[in-house]
Amino acid sequence: MKIATFNINGIKARLNALTDWIDEAHPDVILCQEIKSVDEAFPGEVFEERGYNVETHGQKSFNGVAILSKLPLEDVTRGLPGDDSDEQARWIEATVMGETHACRICGLYLPNGNPVELNPDGSPVEGGKYAYKLDWMKRLEARARALMADEMPALMGGDYNIIPQAEDAAKPEQWTEDALFRPQSREAFRRIVNLGFTEAFRARTQGPGHYSFWDYQAGAWQRNNGIRIDHFLLTPQAADLMVSCEIQSDVRGREKPSDHVPVMLDLAL
DNA sequence: ATGCCTAATGGAATTAGA
Numbered sequence: 644m645k646i647a648t649f650n651i652n653g654i655k656a657r658l659n660a661l662t663d664w665i666d667e668a669h670p671d672v673i674l675c676q677e678i679k680s681v682d683e684a685f686p687g688e689v690f691e692e693r694g695y696n697v698e699t700h701g702q703k704s705f706n707g708v709a710i711l712s713k714l715p716l717e718d719v720t721r722g723l724p725g726d727d728s729d730e731q732a733r734w735i736e737a738t739v740m741g742e743t744h745a746c747r748i749c750g751l752y753l754p755n756g757n758p759v760e761l762n763p764d765g766s767p768v769e770g771g772k773y774a775y776k777l778d779w780m781k782r783l784e785a786r787a788r789a790l791m792a793d794e795m796p797a798l799m800g801g802d803y804n805i806i807p808q809a810e811d812a813a814k815p816e817q818w819t820e821d822a823l824f825r826p827q828s829r830e831a832f833r834r835i836v837n838l839g840f841t842e843a844f845r846a847r848t849q850g851p852g853h854y855s856f857w858d859y860q861a862g863a864w865q866r867n868n869g870i871r872i873d874h875f876l877l878t879p880q881a882a883d884l885m886v887s888c889e890i891q892s893d894v895r896g897r898e899k900p901s902d903h904v905p906v907m908l909d910l911a912l
Numbered sequence: 913a914t915g916c917c918t919a920a921t922g923g924a925a926t927t928a929g930a
Contacts, residue, residue: 653920705919705920872930
């Protein structure tokens with residue numbers, strides 16, 4: 644079963660590029676981030692006529708996530724648990740029934756966290772964007788612990804807005820103070836991975852030069868000045884089923900591209 | 913260089929992204 648994560652940066656602006664890619668790559672499940680649309684305005688019929696079930700968790704202008712799936716989606720839930728006052732649409736999950744296994748599939752759009760605002764003691768300023776990012780990651784860790792405790796095939800895929808290691812940036816020295824690469828951010832990510840998750844791409848591919856995002860500015864794509872921030876984390880039961888995980892970087896060079904590219908995971912579900 | 917592009921909103925200039 645081919646499961647993709649793709650930050651599309653706006654469903655309206657990306658509709659043609661997205662359908663062209665779907666018609667070529669034929670993923671079974673697509674986790675979309677930054678749909679930038681309310682649920683009512685999401686063009687679900689475009690995907691339904693291609694055989695996908697569509698579940699969205701949108702909001703006006705920004706954020707928004709969706710799951711498109713050729714297999715039925717069961718027990719769909721929206722919003723990351725742990726803070727009822729959080730109105731940002733960044734989390735959706737559902738169960739997909741494979742031929743041999745069921746898999747809990749979580750799609751996420753982790754907060755960017757910039758600008759980084761710190762108190763004199765180094766703690767994030769309360770109410771700031773960096774504090775929101777770290778708080779959101781604590782809630783993600785809690786959900787991750789629960790998935791791990793279930794001892795079932797499950798995955799969390801999406802735009803993590805985390806550069807895990809220096810080798811995941813073409814110019815790591817440019818990111819040292821950025822919310823995507825600061826030690827506190829990377830530590831929070833590691834704490835989740837170290838619960839026992841497999842980071843799918845790195846389980847199969849080592850070394851530098853592998854990116855999933857290139858800025859629109861300053862010819863970042865042409866200069867290959869990228870970062871790897873879109874990830875799949877697998878429970879052990881899902882990792883046992885992994886066939887492959889690849890970044891489809893060529894998509895960045897197409898007509899009217901997103902600034903992110905799809906990451907494609909193949910699980911023997 | 914908190915912005916060299918792009919997208920959404922709303923119908924110009926601002927906000928947000930990473």
